[in-house]
Amino acid sequence: MRRRSTVWRLTALLATISVLVMAVLGIAIDQAVRHNFNALDRAELENKAALISDMVATVAPQQLGERLGEALGHHPDIAFWISDADGSTVFSTAPAALLEYAGQQSPTAQRRQQVWRLPDGNHYRVLYLRQPPTQGAPLRLLLAIDGARHAPFLRGFHQLLAACIVLAAVASSLLGGYVVRRTLRPLQSLADEARQITTEHLDRRLSVAAAPAELDHLAQTLNSMLARLQNDFVRLSEFSADLSHELRTPITNLLTQVHVVLAQPRDNAAYRDALGSCAEEMQRLSRIIADMLYLAQAETVDALPTRERVALGSLVDVLLEFYGLLAEDKQVQLRRDGDAELQGNRLMIHRAVANLLSNAIQHCPPGGVVQVRIGSSDGRCSIEVSNPGPQIAADALPRLFDRFYRADRSRGRGHGEGAGLGLAITRAIAQAHGGQVQVASTAQGTTFSLLLPLA
Known part of the structure; x- marks a missing residue:
C-alpha cells in the first residue's frame, strides 16, 4: 500500500475526532431532550389528574361530563377516559385501541405512571387511577399521552444533527488540512535547507531560530551531527592527502633506484647497494601499513x-x-x-x-x-x-x-x-x-x- 503523508493522516485524524465528538455530543443532547420531554409529559399528566380530581370533588355528577369536556376538550395530544364503577363512560377522548388495552389492565389507587405498548405498535405514557368516592360512586380515570407526540420534533432534530456532523467533518477536513500544512511548513523549510547541504557546502547549518520550539532540539541535533561530519570529512581529506604523500615518497624512491640500476650494466656491489636501498624503503612502507592497521584496530569499538x-x-x-x-x-x-x-x-x-x-x-x-x-x-x-x-x-x-x-x-x-x-x-x-x-x-x-x- 502507498504510504500516506503526515498531512493526510493528521487531517483524517482531525476529521474523525470531530465526527466522533459531534456524534457523542449529539447523542447526549438527544438523551437530554428526550428526558426533558418525558419530564414535561409526566408533569402534564399529574396536573391534569389533579384538575380532574378537583372537578370530581366540586362538580355535581350530572354536570361532570359537560364540565370535563369544557376543561379537557382542547388537549388533542392527551387521551382522557373517565368512567363510573359500572364502566359507563363519563367523558372520553381515547381511541378504541387504547380503551381495549385498558380493559385488560387494573387501575391503581396511587398516581403511578406507566408506559403502555399497544399491539398496533403505538405506545403511551399513562396514568390509570381508581378515584376514591367523594360524591356518589367511585370513578376510574385514564390519562394517556401518545409517545409519537414529539416524533416530528425529534425527526427534525436528528436531521439537523446529522447535517451538523457532516458539515463538521467537511469543515474539520478543510480547516484541519490547512492548519496541518501551516504547522508542518517549518519541517519543509528544514528539509529544503538540508537538501542544500552537500559535500561542497558542509559548512552550512539549519536555521534553528526559524524552527518552532518542538523542532529546536531536532535542528540543534542535526547541526551538531553536521559539525561532526564536517570535521570528520576534513580530517579524512587531510588524511587521504597525507597518506598519499607518505606512500608516494618511498614508492618514488624505489622506482628511481630501480630505473637508475637498470639504465646500464653494473657490478654486483652496485646491485647490492640498490637492493639495500629498496629494502629500506619497503621496510618503511611496511611500517606505515602496519601502523595503519594497528590504528584502525585500536579505534574500533571494544578494541581491548x-x-x-x-x-x-x-x-x-x-x-x-x-x-x-x-x-x-x-x-x-x-x-x-x-x-x-x-x-x-x-x-x-x-x-x-x-x-x-x-x-x-x-x-x-x-x-x-x-x-x-x-x-x-x-x-x-x-x-x-x-x-x-x-x-x-x-x-x-x-x-x-x-x-x-x-x-x-x-x-x-x-x-x-x-x-x-x-x-x-x-x-x-x-x-x-x-x-x-x-x-x-x-x-x-x-x-x-x-x-x-x-x-
Whole structure:
C-alpha cells in the first residue's frame, strides 16, 4: 500500500475526532431532550389528574361530563377516559385501541405512571387511577399521552444533527488540512535547507531560530551531527592527502633506484647497494601499513581484546632497558619515578608508552634527561614522559595526535624518521581504555601525559 503523508493522516485524524465528538455530543443532547420531554409529559399528566380530581370533588355528577369536556376538550395530544364503577363512560377522548388495552389492565389507587405498548405498535405514557368516592360512586380515570407526540420534533432534530456532523467533518477536513500544512511548513523549510547541504557546502547549518520550539532540539541535533561530519570529512581529506604523500615518497624512491640500476650494466656491489636501498624503503612502507592497521584496530569499538593487571613500573623499566642503547647513542639519560597498577591490555599500554619514549628520545638534545613519572589519584593513573627538547608552537599542540601530522613540515624525512602515526596510535589506545593523552610544552621542555583509569 502507498504510504500516506503526515498531512493526510493528521487531517483524517482531525476529521474523525470531530465526527466522533459531534456524534457523542449529539447523542447526549438527544438523551437530554428526550428526558426533558418525558419530564414535561409526566408533569402534564399529574396536573391534569389533579384538575380532574378537583372537578370530581366540586362538580355535581350530572354536570361532570359537560364540565370535563369544557376543561379537557382542547388537549388533542392527551387521551382522557373517565368512567363510573359500572364502566359507563363519563367523558372520553381515547381511541378504541387504547380503551381495549385498558380493559385488560387494573387501575391503581396511587398516581403511578406507566408506559403502555399497544399491539398496533403505538405506545403511551399513562396514568390509570381508581378515584376514591367523594360524591356518589367511585370513578376510574385514564390519562394517556401518545409517545409519537414529539416524533416530528425529534425527526427534525436528528436531521439537523446529522447535517451538523457532516458539515463538521467537511469543515474539520478543510480547516484541519490547512492548519496541518501551516504547522508542518517549518519541517519543509528544514528539509529544503538540508537538501542544500552537500559535500561542497558542509559548512552550512539549519536555521534553528526559524524552527518552532518542538523542532529546536531536532535542528540543534542535526547541526551538531553536521559539525561532526564536517570535521570528520576534513580530517579524512587531510588524511587521504597525507597518506598519499607518505606512500608516494618511498614508492618514488624505489622506482628511481630501480630505473637508475637498470639504465646500464653494473657490478654486483652496485646491485647490492640498490637492493639495500629498496629494502629500506619497503621496510618503511611496511611500517606505515602496519601502523595503519594497528590504528584502525585500536579505534574500533571494544578494541581491548583482554584486560589484566599491569604493573606500570616494571613495564616502563623494560622499555627503558630496550631504549637504553638508542639513548646512549644520542647521549640521553633515561629515568623513572613512581609506580602504579591498573587493569588494561598490557600489549597496548606497552605500545603507547613506547611511542612516547621513542618520541621523547628523538627530540631530546644531547646531554638531556628523559623523565618518566608514574602516579595515581582520583581513580586514574598518569604516565608522564618529559624531555627538555625545543618548545612546540601553541597552534601545533592540538594537532600533534592527528595522523601523519608533523609540527615541523620543513624538516627532512630521513630513513630513521617515523610516519607520523605514533602519537595517533597512543591517543587511540588511551581512548580504548577510557582515558586520554595530553601534551604541554614550554621553553623548559615538553611533557606528554597518558591518563588511564585504574579499573
